[in-house]
Amino acid sequence: MELTSRPLVYALAALGAVGLVAILWLWPKLARQRPLPMLGRIALLTVVQLAVLSVLALSVNNSYGFYTSWNDLLHPGGTPLALAADHPKAAAPKAGALIQPSTEGGLETIKDLPQGKPEEVGRVDSVRITGTASGLSDQVFVYLPPEYFVPRYARERFPVLLTLAGYPGPSLHLVEGLRVPQTAWELERTGRMAPTVIVMARPSVAPPRNTECVDVANGPKTETWFAKDVPAALRATYRVSRSPASWGVLGYSTGGSCALRLSLRNPAVYPNATAMHADYQVPNDRWTDGDLFGGDKTAALHSDVDWRLKNLPVPKVSLLVISTRTEEDYAATQQFLATAQQAAEAHPDFRADSLFLDDGGHSFETWRRELPAALEWMSDHLKPPQDMEPRQQ
DSSP states (O other), X not given: OOTTOHHHXXXXXXXXXXXXXXHHHHTTTTOSSXXXXXXXXXXXXXXXXXXXXXXXXXXXXXXXXXXXXXXXXXXXXXXXOSSOTTSTTOXXXXXXXXXXXXXXXXXXXXXXXXXXXXXXXXXEEEEEEEOSSSOOEEEEEEEEOGGGGSGGGTTBOBOEEEEEOOTTOOTHHHXXXXXXXXXXXXXXXXXXXXXXXXXXXXXXXXXXXXXXXXXXXXXXXXXXXXXXXXXXXXXXXXXXXXXXXXXXXXXXXXXXXXXHHHHHHXXXXXXXXXXXXXXXXXXXXXXXXXXXXXXXXXHHHHTOHXXXXXXXXXXXXXXXXXXXXXXXXXXXXXXXXXXXXXXXXXXXXXXXXXEEESSOOSSHHHHHHHHHHHHHHHHHHSOOOXXXXXXXX
């Protein structure tokens, strides 16, 4: 059974219950002060305690997504490539080798995805992407819209929206908690969103550390993963646009911070970004396990999105910032938007919009209220791809 599967939790809970009943039933027989009865008592108590602790640990993990598979748990930090590309023993990757089908992530637990044929409701795939530039590997979900499967669109490519969960949430939170594919399908069905390939990922490719989508000093190259590996793998596997103008990134909480950072630092990759309830600086706390930049103050400043707009060349990007007026970081959001407005006045190619709810907290209930507007804004800014598949001879 998969690490995140509910049957595993139920099985361990049942084991604990059986062990408890066994203790109540057999305790009188095991009360004698002899080696075998004593070992029996120890064994029963150990089984019950391990079962209870395992259920608690799995429940916490399933809620927060520290590990999404047994491979994640047993081999933390992602799967590095065995050899560099220029190593004499390294073979050229086969077509599609960067993305492989996966049973990870817990997609089978989601019951409210639209039901029907792919050409009618689209499809959500669980895949594992292996990066050549970062050496990282992680599981993501890919939503393919209905048009992707319709014959008359067989030569067309589609815009791409990378969506990022919060920390330490797994990619499943984007399907289960935020309901990204369900909402996108409804918007597309009613003509409020263009058919778009949506990639759903977690921001920390190397759990349990919160890497904030940056290249960690002497650590995992998370920014490289999102800025180079993910686009390269998607373009090599799916019919998606080659033009950066058709690409964007959206996230909530830590994922929103990543969206701003990835766009401002990589405008040629993600020129459109939406941040929902984001932070604007990379924290230095127990979740990041200290300073992600290894004491490099320049690197830290360059990842501060507010500082970037004030002190570095302003890129050609379009941003949307979404939050509520009751959010804890409302003042920080207003400060960032003031900086962004000054940048927009001086640089016409830069744009920053904002949307605010009057109330709401840092929760899925609030983010789900904001998501339709966020997806519509993104769709309006993702330019329709002009590139098409070459004709078959």
